[in-house]
Amino acid sequence: MTSRNPSLSVVVPIFNEESVLPLLARRLRPVLDGLGEPYEVVAVDDGSTDASPVVLAGLRRGWPQLRVVRLRRNSGHQAALTAGLFRARGGYVASIDADLQDPPEVLVEMLTLARERALDIVYGVRSDRSTDSTFKRSTAGLYYRLVRRLVGNTVPAQAGDFRLLSRATVEALRELPERRPVLRLVVPWLGFPSAEVPYVREQRAAGSTKYSLSRMVRLATDSITSFSAAPLRVATGLGVGGMLLCALMVVFAFVAYLRDSTVAGWASLYVAILFLGAVQLLCLGLLGEYVGRIYAAVQGRPSYFVSSDTDDLFVSSDAAD
Numbered sequence: 001m002t003s004r005n006p007s008l009s010v011v012v013p014i015f016n017e018e019s020v021l022p023l024l025a026r027r028l029r030p031v032l033d034g035l036g037e038p039y040e041v042v043a044v045d046d047g048s049t050d051a052s053p054v055v056l057a058g059l060r061r062g063w064p065q066l067r068v069v070r071l072r073r074n075s076g077h078q079a080a081l082t083a084g085l086f087r088a089r090g091g092y093v094a095s096i097d098a099d100l101q102d103p104p105e106v107l108v109e110m111l112t113l114a115r116e117r118a119l120d121i122v123y124g125v126r127s128d129r130s131t132d133s134t135f136k137r138s139t140a141g142l143y144y145r146l147v148r149r150l151v152g153n154t155v156p157a158q159a160g161d162f163r164l165l166s167r168a169t170v171e172a173l174r175e176l177p178e179r180r181p182v183l184r185l186v187v188p189w190l191g192f193p194s195a196e197v198p199y200v201r202e203q204r205a206a207g208s209t210k211y212s213l214s215r216m217v218r219l220a221t222d223s224i225t226s227f228s229a230a231p232l233r234v235a236t237g238l239g240v241g242g243m244l245l246c247a248l249m250v251v252f253a254f255v256a257y258l259r260d261s262t263v264a265g266w267a268s269l270y271v272a273i274l275f276l277g278a279v280q281l282l283c284l285g286l287l288g289e290y291v292g293r294i295y296a297a298v299q300g301r302p303s304y305f306v307s308s309d310t311d312d313l314f315v316s317s318d319a320a321d
């Protein structure tokens, strides 16, 4: 059983990472043992369908600080992180990917920095992503440029979900009514004093990425629509632009009529109809994204269900999240 009041909790979201887990334990444990303070590792099993639960159970036998929170179904990286964050008990709560792309040694640096300078948030910022694929690097670059433009420069560029939060920050997050927060945007928005620690992004230790293209698109859409109504203004802009274009077409059609060459206008008419149709569909889609978010918020369904928590086998469950 883990300590009731650890100084540090480390949240690790896990989805089908059977091959990575032993490597993670081998590398993370010495770092945390070396702190000489009570800690807990909150492994959030995000509904893995491989042998991850078995591997975790095996690791737990020799590592009492390891706590396993199992989600009933695969709920996604952000939901798994949130679940771990809200169940962690540490004075500081860090989050780290299971695949060792974020070096565990940096956790010590983050903790020391937070204590020395009384900071609430320390971000791990990837100073070098040469191990990531070109596709991943360019889409990530685009993502950070876009969110920093729409959300504001408080969002550190290249800061993923490798970070350390104080208890106060976690409690502030918990008080937000949002069910599906995009943590890397909401955390900076809270406005706590923060600092950045640069680190080199390593290669995935084993297994393959769990972030498919569709999940990346989902994260980007969630990031933008949860923080900014700017896309709706784009829709308005397109509407205005379309109207101006139509006004020009009217003048063109009138001139063509005066010159008795109306049939020649067929192509431009066709193009205009297509263009307007496209603009309307785009605007509908944009509106739909926001309506979808309102719908989800009104339904108020939790973004994850915890089916078991190894700590609850020993102590009564905390209030359901």
Ligand code: UDP
Binding pocket: 012, 013, 014, 015, 016, 017, 046, 074, 075, 076, 077, 080, 096, 097, 098, 099, 101, 208, 209, 210, 211
């Ligand atoms: N992950 C998760 N649930 C998911 C997808 C991913 O908990 O539905 C975890 C995954 O096990 C890993 C972390 O999120 O610990 C980051 O995923 P991954 O390394 O596949 O993403 P990438 O580094 O390729 O962006």
Ligand code: MG
Binding pocket: 097, 099, 101, 204, 209
């Ligand atoms: Mg990874």
